[in-house]
Amino acid sequence: MMLRRLPLILFIGALCIAPLxxxxxxxxxxxxxxxxxxxxxxxxxxxxxxxxxxFGQAAFVGMGAYxxxxxxTAMNWNPWLSLIAGLLLTTAAALLLGWVTLRMSGHYLPxxxxxxxxxxxxxxxxSQTLGGQTGITxxxxxGLFGWQLTESWQFHILIWGVVLSIIWTVHNMLDSRxxxxxxxxxxxxxxAESMGVNTxxxxxxxxxxxxxxxxVAGWIYAFMQRFVNPTPxxxxxxxEYLFMGVVGGIGDLWGGVTGSFLxxxxxxxxxxxxxxxxxxxxxxxxxxxxxxxxxxxxRAPEGLWPHLRRLWPQRESVPISPxxxxxxxxxxxxxPAKGDTILRLDGVTKRFGGLVANDAISxxxxxxxxxxxxxxxxxxxxxxxxxxxxxxxxxxxxxxFLGRSVEHCDSRRVAQMGMSRTFQxxxxxxxxxxxxxxxLGAHLxxxxxxxxxxxxxxxxxxxxxQATARDALQRCGLLDKAQLPAGSLxxxxxxxxxxxxxxxxxxxxxxxxxxxxxxxxxxxxxxxKLLERLRDEGLAILLVEHDLDFVMxxxxxxxxxxxxxKIAEGKPQEIRxxxxxxxxxxxxxxxxx
Amino acid sequence: MTFDIALYLGQNGVxxxxxxxxxxxxxxxxxxxxxxxxxxxxxxxxxxALSLVAMRAGHPPLLVWLLVGLGIVAWFQDGLAILRTGxxxxxxxxxxxNLGAPLxxxxxxxxxxxxxxxxSQQIAIxxxxxxVFGPLLYRVVYAPAAKASVLTLxxxxxxxxxxxxxxxxxxxxxxxxxxxxxxxxxxxxxxxxVSLQSLWIIGSSIILLAALFLFFRFSLYGKALRATAxxxxxxxxxxxxxxxxxxxxxxxxxxxxxxxxxxIATTTVIDYEAGFVIGLKGFVAAIIGGLASYPTAAxxxxxxxxxxxxxxxxxxxxxxxxxxxxxxxxxxxRSMASGQHDEEES
Numbered sequence: 055m056m057l058r059r060l061p062l063i064l065f066i067g068a069l070c071i072a073p074l075x076x077x078x079x080x081x082x083x084x085x086x087x088x089x090x091x092x093x094x095x096x097x098x099x100x101x102x103x104x105x106x107x108x109f110g111q112a113a114f115v116g117m118g119a120y121x122x123x124x125x126x127t128a129m130n131w132n133p134w135l136s137l138i139a140g141l142l143l144t145t146a147a148a149l150l151l152g153w154v155t156l157r158m159s160g161h162y163l164p165x166x167x168x169x170x171x172x173x174x175x176x177x178x179x180x181s182q183t184l185g186g187q188t189g190i191t192x193x194x195x196x197g198l199f200g201w202q203l204t205e206s207w208q209f210h211i212l213i214w215g216v217v218l219s220i221i222w223t224v225h226n227m228l229d230s231r232x233x234x235x236x237x238x239x240x241x242x243x244x245x246a247e248s249m250g251v252n253t254x255x256x257x258x259x260x261x262x263x264x265x266x267x268x269x270v271a272g273w274i275y276a277f278m279q280r281f282v283n284p285t286p287x288x289x290x291x292x293x294e295y296l297f298m299g300v301v302g303g304i305g306d307l308w309g310g311v312t313g314s315f316l317x318x319x320x321x322x323x324x325x326x327x328x329x330x331x332x333x334x335x336x337x338x339x340x341x342x343x344x345x346x347x348x349x350x351x352x353r354a355p356e357g358l359w360p361h362l363r364r365l366w367p368q369r370e371s372v373p374i375s376p377x378x379x380x381x382x383x384x385x386x387x388x389x390p391a392k393g394d395t396i397l398r399l400d401g402v403t404k405r406f407g408g409l410v411a412n413d414a415i416s417x418x419x420x421x422x423x424x425x426x427x428x429x430x431x432x433x434x435x436x437x438x439x440x441x442x443x444x445x446x447x448x449x450x451x452x453x454x455f456l457g458r459s460v461e462h463c464d465s466r467r468v469a470q471m472g473m474s475r476t477f478q479x480x481x482x483x484x485x486x487x488x489x490x491x492x493x494l495g496a497h498l499x500x501x502x503x504x505x506x507x508x509x510x511x512x513x514x515x516x517x518x519x520q521a522t523a524r525d526a527l528q529r530c531g532l533l534d535k536a537q538l539p540a541g542s543l544x545x546x547x548x549x550x551x552x553x554x555x556x557x558x559x560x561x562x563x564x565x566x567x568x569x570x571x572x573x574x575x576x577x578x579x580x581x582x583k584l585l586e587r588l589r590d591e592g593l594a595i596l597l598v599e600h601d602l603d604f605v606m607x608x609x610x611x612x613x614x615x616x617x618x619x620k621i622a623e624g625k626p627q628e629i630r631x632x633x634x635x636x637x638x639x640x641x642x643x644x645x646x647x
Numbered sequence: 648m649t650f651d652i653a654l655y656l657g658q659n660g661v662x663x664x665x666x667x668x669x670x671x672x673x674x675x676x677x678x679x680x681x682x683x684x685x686x687x688x689x690x691x692x693x694x695x696a697l698s699l700v701a702m703r704a705g706h707p708p709l710l711v712w713l714l715v716g717l718g719i720v721a722w723f724q725d726g727l728a729i730l731r732t733g734x735x736x737x738x739x740x741x742x743x744x745n746l747g748a749p750l751x752x753x754x755x756x757x758x759x760x761x762x763x764x765x766x767s768q769q770i771a772i773x774x775x776x777x778x779v780f781g782p783l784l785y786r787v788v789y790a791p792a793a794k795a796s797v798l799t800l801x802x803x804x805x806x807x808x809x810x811x812x813x814x815x816x817x818x819x820x821x822x823x824x825x826x827x828x829x830x831x832x833x834x835x836x837x838x839x840x841v842s843l844q845s846l847w848i849i850g851s852s853i854i855l856l857a858a859l860f861l862f863f864r865f866s867l868y869g870k871a872l873r874a875t876a877x878x879x880x881x882x883x884x885x886x887x888x889x890x891x892x893x894x895x896x897x898x899x900x901x902x903x904x905x906x907x908x909x910x911i912a913t914t915t916v917i918d919y920e921a922g923f924v925i926g927l928k929g930f931v932a933a934i935i936g937g938l939a940s941y942p943t944a945a946x947x948x949x950x951x952x953x954x955x956x957x958x959x960x961x962x963x964x965x966x967x968x969x970x971x972x973x974x975x976x977x978x979x980x981r982s983m984a985s986g987q988h989d990e991e992e993s
Contacts, residue, residue: 107798109805154979161684161797162981165934166974168686168927173971180964293805300802337813344810351803352791 058367069214073207081206085278087318088213092271094299094310095220096264101296102304103228104260105240106156110167111295113174114144114265116287118272120178123190123282128183133196137273141266148265152258163261171289178284189283196277209278216274220267221307223508230507230516231493231500236260237486238494245481248443249559250469250498259504297347303357312359381517383525384499386560387472389592390456392422396563396594397442397473402451404437411437413618414451419563424585424595426605429615430638435598436478436567438615442596443475443565444468456562470498474561476552478568484541488532488551491540493523495558526557530584546577550584557588564588566597570604582608606630614638654839656956662845662914664952665852669907670929671936671944672856673900678938679876680896681889682797683789686804688904689926690811691777693919695905696912697819699773699826705762709818710776714749717783721745724787745786748779766829774905781901782894790890808923815919823918826909848910855906856945859899872896928955928970935977947977 072084093111101107121140125131131139151170155162179187196203203209227233235251236259246253276282294317302313324339354361390396397419404412411434419425429435440446442453444463453460460468474495482491496519502512527533530550535543540551549569556564569585570578578601585608589595599605605612606626614622614629616638622629629635670688677685698708725741752775761769788807792799828844835841863869874882875892883889911917911925928951935947954973958966 101798105798107801150975154975154982157982161801161938162934162978164798164801165684165930166978169931169971169974172924172927173968176965176968176971180968290809293809296802297806337816340813341810341817344806344808344813347806348788348803348810351795351799351806355792355795355799 061366066218069210069218073210077206081210083318083322085206085209085213087314088210088217089271089275089278090295090298090314090318091217091311092213092220092274093268093295094302094314095217095224095307096267097296097299098304098307098310099224099236100260100264101299102306102309103236103239104257106257106261107164107296108167108261108264109164109289109292109296110171110174111264111268112287112289112292113167113171114148114268115272115275115291116174116178116282116284117144117147118269119276119282119287120184120190120272121269122273122276123193124184126194127190127192133194133277137270140269140273144265144269145262148262149258152261156257156261157254167292168289171292175284175288178287185283187284189281191281193276193280193282195280203277209274213274216270217311221311224307226510227504227508230504230512231497231502231519232256232504233507234486234490234494235497236504237490238483241481241483244445244465245477247465248469248475249494249555250466251494252466297343299357300347300355301350301357303359305356306359306363308363309357309359312362313357316358381521383522384496384518384560387562389562390421392420392592394421395419396421396456397596398452398454399438399442400452400454402438402441402448402453404434404441404446405449410618412441412448415615415620416451417613417620417623419594419596421562421594422589422592423610424589424597424608426609426612427596427598427615428600428602428605428612432617433615433638434618435615439565439567439598443473466498469559472560472562473565474556474559474563475565476549476556476567476569478571480545480548480552482540482548482551482555485539487537488527488540488543489520489523489536491551492526492536492554492558493519495526495555496522496560499560522560523554523558526554527551529557529587530554531580546573546581549573550581553584561593563594563596566595566599568599569597570599570601578604651839652960654837656960657953658839658841658845660953660956661949662848662952663955664949665849666907666911666925667929667932667951668945668948669852669855669903669910670926671932671948672859672941673903674929674933675936675938675941675944676872676876677896677900678933680872681785681789681793681893682800683785684797684801684804684930684938685900686801686808686923686926686930687784687811688900688929689922689924690808690815691780691901691904691922692908692911692925693815693917693922694780694811694818694908695773695777696826696908696917697815697824697919698776699769699909700824700912701819702761702769702773703826707756707761708773708776710780711749711753711756713814713818714776714779714783715746715753717780717787718746718749721783721786724791745783749783752776752779766827770909773909774902777901777905778898779901781897781899781904785893785897790893793889793893812920812923815922819919821918823916823921824912825916826912828913844913848914851906851910855903860941868895924967931970931974931977934974935981937981 073081076084093115097108097111118140121143122133122136125136125139126133151166152163155166178184184190201208203212228237235246236256238246238249238251239253239256243253272287275286298313298317299310300313301316302311303309321339321343324342350357395418399418400416401414402412402416403410403414415438417425427435427438437446441448442460444460444465444467448461455468455471455473458471460471463471499522500515500519502515506512507516524533524536527536530553532547532550532554535547540548543551553564553566553569569581573581582604585595597605597609609626611624612626612629613620614632614635621634621638622632624632670692674685674688677683694710698710701708722742722745725745726738729735729737729741755772759772761772784807788803789800792803828842829847830843833840833842863873871882871887872892872895874885875887875889879889882892908917908922929948932947932951933944935950936942936944951970951973955966955970958969962969
């Protein structure tokens with residue numbers, strides 16, 4: 055325990071001693087590094103957690119700095135009020151940019167932040183109100199509880215205090231209900247939305263948070279320098295922030311810290327030594343840095359932190375604390391009685407242009423039964439599955455779930471109503487623990503927001519979510535694997551983890567997309583036993599499957615599709631003898647040809 | 648504003664649009680084939696234009712040494728892979744492929760009487776250099792990470808932009824320069840003087856785009872590139888190597904980039920770092936086309952060119968601010984038009 059925490063203790067210790075042993079330029083450098091860290095931590099959230107990128111963070115730093123400078127000089131505002139104004143301004147700008155770009159695919163945000171970064175920088179340089187290229191001077195000192203912050207050591211405490219509190223709150227935030235949802239963004243929109251995560255909302259939250267951190271850094275910068283001009287807020291600087299994250303390892307908060315040190319200190323050295331060495335006022339550090347970045351991106355795209363991390367012991371697994379073990383799982387919703395109709399399809403038709411993928415399909419699924427949907431390749435099973443799970447909309451016909459129509463719902467709404475699904479190609483977050491993956495399924499059953507989680511106000515509920523996830527794993531027989539990374543499990547177990555994740559949502563209906571695909575014989579037997587247990591608990595299960603042996607042993611009823619039409623429905627033994635099914639699967643039995 | 652001024656600004660805007668349209672075309676092509684968002688397109692422009700300036704002033708174009716350097720790095724990269732397989736005889740072969748063209752150009756540049764040659768011949772040499780430059784950049788920078796995410800490729804682009812931009816200062820110095828018009832003079836059209844050079848710019852852009860259209864529509868190589876753009880894996884299974892497609896896309900990007908750089912240098916002063924901003928305006932046009940549609944990108948180029956031209960009349964200090972903020976309403980429109988999530992790539 056102690057050894058594992060040692061680097062953190064040493065780091066904080068070094069920060070405490072720094073103002074006592076350093077002074078003048080080195081301490082000032084450390085302050086600048088701290089300001090970069092604040093910006094880069096925002097990028098770790100945006101890029102490392104959310105899988106998005108911004109080149110325009112320097113513009114947000116500039117908005118914070120210029121808000122501070124202009125409001126305290128021209129308007130005579132209190133510095134702290136200018137922080138609020140700056141935060142409101144950056145939030146509004148980030149919301150606007152995020153809102154227009156984040157509904158589309160990933161590369162629009164970075165491209166628009168490129169343009170944004172240039173535009174804001176040019177605006178600073180050309181606006182007479184903001185002092186043009188000379189900028190704004192004569193910013194009053196920052197007062198705090200009657201003190202005036204003027205010395206480097208005072209700013210050292212302020213800046214690194216902000217850094218450490220951001221690290222602590224972000225760490226807490228990521229380890230919570232909404233934090234899991236943020237981390238799920240990298241697992242793909244489809245999976246996250248099916249778990250009830252509003253992916254657009256979380257992308258925008260991450261972008262706004264990153265912009266706000268940048269704004270705070272700019273605000274402190276303005277009072278540390280006591281003047282501002284456009285130069286530090288150029289697009290080039292925005293790109294450098296991103297590189298700091300990439301060098302250090304953008305997947306981890308400490309990677310962001312490492313990157314800022316690794317980038318800023320040698321850069322300073324290169325800047326002063328390279329031009330002296332080569333004797334020309336060229337931009338050699340740009341060449342060296344560009345080339346170094348290319349090499350790092352090609353050779354170590356994860357950055358240096360993961361390599362550093364291996365130097366000291368890692369936590370293998372966390373034992374469950376007594377308070378966590380005693381937590382009660384979340385309350386469950388009232389379930390329909392066995393035999394009640396849960397899902398009813400009536401004449402569901404789906405057309406893609408001229409192609410009729412599903413033609414007037416009707417059937418029912420009841421509580422406490424396993425209904426299997428089978429058919430040859432191209433029969434339209436997956437299309438129907440997507441219509442039921444609200445990924446596609448049917449062209450006509452009705453789908454009623456628990457008596458309510460779902461044709462106009464999205465995946466999130468359907469999940470909320472109690473329909474939970476797994477995926478044909480396993481969609482787990484491979485680096486997250488099995489327990490966290492399963493807890494993601496309970497997303498819609500929690501209430502606390504990321505703000506509460508950041509300050510650890512969500513613990514009681516979080517313990518209940520964890521207990522729910524453990525409960526689901528227990529039902530699936532995987533509790534002993536709870537702390538392992540999901541990606542380390544064999545495929546068969548990963549499929550079961552997906553089922554546990556679906557169970558954590560407390561569903562009435564479980565939709566399974568080819569759950570037996572790629573499993574070995576014994577794994578299939580285990581899966582069948584699990585599904586039988588769940589059926590006996592009263593769950594309705596609809597599964598799409600290719601493996602006929604698996605289906606015939608397990609299913610209570612079978613619906614057979616071919617060329618988009620339902621050709622048979624009945625008990626497995628009836629289906630086996632059904633002439634249309636034999637025709638579809640074996641093709642023209644008894645034909646002389 | 649009088650009608651005359653509006654006409655003049657319109658003509659200026661269309662001229663700019665022709666250049667942005669070419670850039671947008673190259674950006675869309677490179678993105679579709681390789682998923683690279685090719686920020687250094689701007690550097691290819693300035694390197695092409697400034698090499699021509701240097702050549703005309705009697706200096707050897709130093710770009711050719713950069714080509715030789717890139718060729719050596721590419722040889723080294725190929726060599727490492729070859730040594731792992733143990734077939735040493737292929738080392739020479741790889742050297743010839745990677746270094747042949749740069750060395751040939753080196754020989755040409757230092758043996759031909761460049762300053763006294765005809766303008767068109769000088770231009771041809773510059774275009775040849777950039778045609779070698781593009782594929783070498785692809786080989787050295789992007790190909791080793793060809794399977795990485797769009798984001799990593801974008802970061803590589805930005806890193807390459809920084810390196811090339813700094814190198815530009817070293818190769819060409821800080822001074823800005825301008826190229827002479829291909830043909831001097833002007834004529835009257837509806838009471839408005841039209842310079843022959845804008846005819847050159849607009850005409851050559853249209854001809855180049857039409858030629859590329861025919862190339863993609865009818866030639867086997869064009870079809871191979873289109874196939875790769877639609878489905879990389881599928882094209883690979885049909886025997887179209889993605890590395891070949893990437894090199895071909897960058898070859899076109901190199902030629903188109905250098906040509907648009909030369910065109911723009913005949914209308915305004917260009918220095919080593921001017922390319923980035925001009926290239927980004929090409930991006931705004933390409934983004935209007937969703938980085939996928941060539942005709943919409945062309946319409947986008949027209950919008951960007953006209954906006955810039957009229958903005959420089961009303962608020963010249965803010966003209967670039969206006970052009971770059973144009974991206975927000977455009978993205979808003981695209982986001983409304985698409986309306987739903989694009990399925991992300993893995």
